[in-house]
């Protein structure tokens with residue numbers, strides 16, 4: 357990360373430093389907001405208006421899309437409850453050290469992708485969360501959930517932040533649904549967690565999914581594996597990218613998830629971690645597979661699957677689809693038996709996963725799985741004339757008080773245009789308030805599905821609407 361204090365740097369230079377940092381894949385932070393003249397520099401360079409354009413890699417979820425998110429969130433909340441998970445809501449930023457320690461400082465996420473900044477006051481370094489597991493583990497310790505009956509089952513949903521090169525399915529702000537099952541090493545927990553991830557996808561209707569399953573072993577078997585890997589990589593060390601060369605001694609397994617094409621080619625045929633397990637890890641993995649076989653969850657073994665975060669031990673898995681292009685992984689997770697101890701807590705095993713919500717929604721769109729719900733308007737109140745408009749204000753409040761979604765035309769235009777508005781909103785019933793009817797205490801009640809209408813007393817119309825509401829709720 358590069359941190360620039362504005363006092364030490366002119367604003368013109370700030371922009372140039374930021375451009376260089378971006379090009380080198382470094383996160384750039386500065387102590388004050390970008391001043392006006394830098395704004396115009398960004399605009400000149402990138403040809404966009406920063407006041408009316410969102411930051412790269414972020415999304416606005418417009419009302420016409422939000423219903424899809426709600427549908428997915430409903431299934432996620434319901435399925436989590438079926439499996440005994442309780443929701444936890446965690447801060448969007450944490451102390452930077454939590455991620456350095458938890459995720460590992462030789463990982464891409466920590467080395468290249470974190471949004472890190474100094475808190476005002478300049479003493480504390482904070483980071484927008486790039487994932488949820490470290491925060492959940494921190495909260496588990498901070499709130500002494502260690503004393504809760506085991507396993508402690510937590511789930512969360514929310515924004516995560518990674519400074520990555522944006523493309524379809526890969527963003528700088530994205531959303532995850534994650535679960536963490538804390539306290540037990542039993543292979544049945546691993547199998548159930550994989551099955552939960554798969555069950556969620558199934559409940560959402562997703563097809564053509566592949567579960568890739570592996571064990572990445574424990575610190576004991578990984579020691580021997582790292583040596584094998586170094587022996588394989590040593591002859592090509594000079595050809596690897598600089599980041600990978602730096603990782604060779606510190607953490608050679610991370611070389612296997614380098615995104616650089618040359619490094620990928622050079623690691624082809626590297627020894628697979630899943631083929632270098634110690635006896636205990638191999639038998640744990642076999643048990644996980646026995647449970648999954650019995651549960652009927654389809655998986656493929658992939659001995660070379662390594663996850664990009666350092667906390668994983670033993671079971672690791674990803675769920676992939678061919679419908680996402682380059683970003684094929686919709687879900688990733690695994691066991692992390694030492695994370696909580698590494699954060700200073702007692703030995704507490706854990707197992708979990710996170711699903712990327714943008715990716716889920718992209719697949720569901722590609723597979724035509726969304727059915728748009730009917731419009732949400734129960735009653736539209738059309739008013740003809742000023743006195744009727746006053747009555748409409750009172751009536752519409754009464755209707756909402758009855759629990760009906762009610763809409764009106766605030767400008768009280770002609771009846772034709774009000775009926776068009778009612779149609780556009782998908783109103784089931786239109787109540788027409790005219791001067792003549794009002795003087796008789798009556799109202800026109802129009803059922804939109806049958807294009808039929810009748811004149812009723814206001815009480816009778818409200819009674820009829822109670823029935824409509826009751827029928828809709830059944």
Ligand code: HAM
Nearest residue numbers: 487489525526527530685686687688689708709710712
């Ligand atoms: P992860 O594999 O880094 O794992 O992320 C999980 C999922 O988040 C990915 O499969 C993907 O769907 C989504 N995702 C990741 N990065 C992006 C991005 N830049 N844009 C859009 N979606 C993205 C974790 O985060 C672990 N904390 C999972 C876990 C929980 N392991 C144990 N417990």
